[in-house]
Amino acid sequence: NTSLPGHYFVGLLGAPGVGKRTITRQFTTSEYIGHSEHDDDESTQTVSVFLEGEESTLKFIDIRDRKMLFQTEVDAYVVVLSVNDRKTFDYALDMIHSVRRDMKSDKAIIIVANKIDLVQCRNIAEEYNCKFTETSVALNHQIDELLVGILKQIRLKEDKD
Ligand code: GDP
Numbered sequence: 001n002t003s004l005p006g007h008y009f010v011g012l013l014g015a016p017g018v019g020k021r022t023i024t025r026q027f028t029t030s031e032y033i034g035h036s037e038h039d040d041d042e043s044t045q046t047v048s049v050f051l052e053g054e055e056s057t058l059k060f061i062d063i064r065d066r067k068m069l070f071q072t073e074v075d076a077y078v079v080v081l082s083v084n085d086r087k088t089f090d091y092a093l094d095m096i097h098s099v100r101r102d103m104k105s106d107k108a109i110i111i112v113a114n115k116i117d118l119v120q121c122r123n124i125a126e127e128y129n130c131k132f133t134e135t136s137v138a139l140n141h142q143i144d145e146l147l148v149g150i151l152k153q154i155r156l157k158e159d160k161d
């Protein structure tokens with residue numbers, strides 16, 4: 001791990017097929033991006049990001065298994081799972097346990113729940129022109145937003161008449 005100022009290593013964790021490579025490839029379309037390059041083997045990608053007037057370089061490394069996890073030093077972990085596949089949730093949890101419990105690391109971990117487009121309700125909402133929202137009543141998450149959202153939808157229809 002070189003410690004050049006503003007240069008960071010990011011370890012990508014997640015079961016095969018959850019979208020790790022697709023996500024890093026997509027980063028090149030970000031409005032924050034300055035420069036991006038794929039290394040030859042496609043398992044790493046380097047991107048320069050401008051944020052709050054400062055440029056940093058992030059090097060993404062695909063961490064393929066537990067052995068590699070223990071051998072690779074990074075500044076942060078991105079743990080990707082696929083919302084339509086329970087096994088990828090278990091894989092992600094296993095990796096998070098490994099980092100926090102086995103490696104005793106308190107490095108930043110960002111959990112990414114990918115492929116939300118494949119959740120069927122969302123597709124139905126799109127097909128039938130409905131508004132779609134996710135809530136947890138137990139956590140009181142997005143419940144206020146739901147109330148306001150209901151009224152907004154009614155007003156939108158009213159405006160059309
Ligand atoms: P990796 O093995 O984790 O690097 O996964 P990939 O990036 O190779 O992606 C595996 C497959 O999932 C590819 O066919 C991608 O096009 C597809 N994929 C990635 N992200 C999404 C997503 O958000 N939605 C859908 N529907 N497909 C995705």
